[in-house]
Amino acid sequence: PTTPALSSTPPCAELHLHIEGTLEPELIFELAGRNGITLPYASLDELRARYRFTDLQSFLDLYYANMDVLRTEADFADMTRAYLRRAAAAGVRHVEMMMDPQAHLVRGIPLETSVRGVCAALAASEEEFGISTALIAAFLRDRPAEEALDVLEDLLAMEAPIIGIGLDSAEVGNPPEAFIGLYRRAREAGLRTVAHAGEEGPSHYIEQALDLLLVDRIDHGIRCLDDPELVQRLVHEKIPLTICPLSNVRLQAVDSLAAHPLPQMLEHGLNISVNSDDPAYFGGYADDNFRAVQEAFGLDRAQLGLLAANSIEASFAPPGRRAELL
Ligand code: HPA
Numbered sequence: 001p002t003t004p005a006l007s008s009t010p011p012c013a014e015l016h017l018h019i020e021g022t023l024e025p026e027l028i029f030e031l032a033g034r035n036g037i038t039l040p041y042a043s044l045d046e047l048r049a050r051y052r053f054t055d056l057q058s059f060l061d062l063y064y065a066n067m068d069v070l071r072t073e074a075d076f077a078d079m080t081r082a083y084l085r086r087a088a089a090a091g092v093r094h095v096e097m098m099m100d101p102q103a104h105l106v107r108g109i110p111l112e113t114s115v116r117g118v119c120a121a122l123a124a125s126e127e128e129f130g131i132s133t134a135l136i137a138a139f140l141r142d143r144p145a146e147e148a149l150d151v152l153e154d155l156l157a158m159e160a161p162i163i164g165i166g167l168d169s170a171e172v173g174n175p176p177e178a179f180i181g182l183y184r185r186a187r188e189a190g191l192r193t194v195a196h197a198g199e200e201g202p203s204h205y206i207e208q209a210l211d212l213l214l215v216d217r218i219d220h221g222i223r224c225l226d227d228p229e230l231v232q233r234l235v236h237e238k239i240p241l242t243i244c245p246l247s248n249v250r251l252q253a254v255d256s257l258a259a260h261p262l263p264q265m266l267e268h269g270l271n272i273s274v275n276s277d278d279p280a281y282f283g284g285y286a287d288d289n290f291r292a293v294q295e296a297f298g299l300d301r302a303q304l305g306l307l308a309a310n311s312i313e314a315s316f317a318p319p320g321r322r323a324e325l326l
């Protein structure tokens, strides 16, 4: 089902998107069929009934399990192309997508397969969908930092076309400090850096990501509101926070959409953008997220315009492309 792009949503960049989180139930069944995999669900409805989450981990369990259907380069390319097609309809003009190479390596899928598959679809994106793209290799913070460093070295050795690295997966108990060496190496290699922080984890993980990992952007960061001094710092330093409203609701990081802190964040003057995170799991793509916050908070055109402009200015797109989109 395609939802029409919100007419009042200006062109925007999607900065917080996990490509594996765009795997829709229909495609899961299609890829399972193509690869001769028997799914533990008898029907689409049985799979869809599993999409009720109580926290981040309850989602991650299904997210990692469903990835098992991704086996060939073509599988990764088809998933990526399906996302780009849907994002174009949502009004997304530039996307910086994360992928989780380790999640595929640990189940025996070579780095070349996942990276080449995703990149094949990205390479055609500007021409096919009018969406400029960049790829961010995200590392799993609930796995050893040494493994992450090995994978980064392999990505660099194969000259994978990544522009940056990220940090995702189970946050609580896995603070940024364990990944100082990984981020130092990434910076040395000329890569940009982002990290999930303050989604479920405490506000001091946001400070660690800034002070120890020296990240360019924070993914989520909603828990910064627990610390007024940190809020002032984020405002002063104009640190971009990639906010994912429907994700926060579905993972119960907030009690309801009405209780989402996005209006307070705007009020404080924080540099926030609206993103979809894992749209196949959380009930919506970029336009759905914009529509949800517009309806919940009665945002006006100027506020929607600011959110979209923030996304473009916080992107790693070349200055010429950013100017074109603003
Ligand atoms: N949070 C942390 N890790 C993730 C997410 C998320 O929302 N999606 C995919 N990996």
Ligand code: ZN
Pocket: 016, 017, 018, 168, 196, 219, 277
């Ligand atoms: Zn995320």
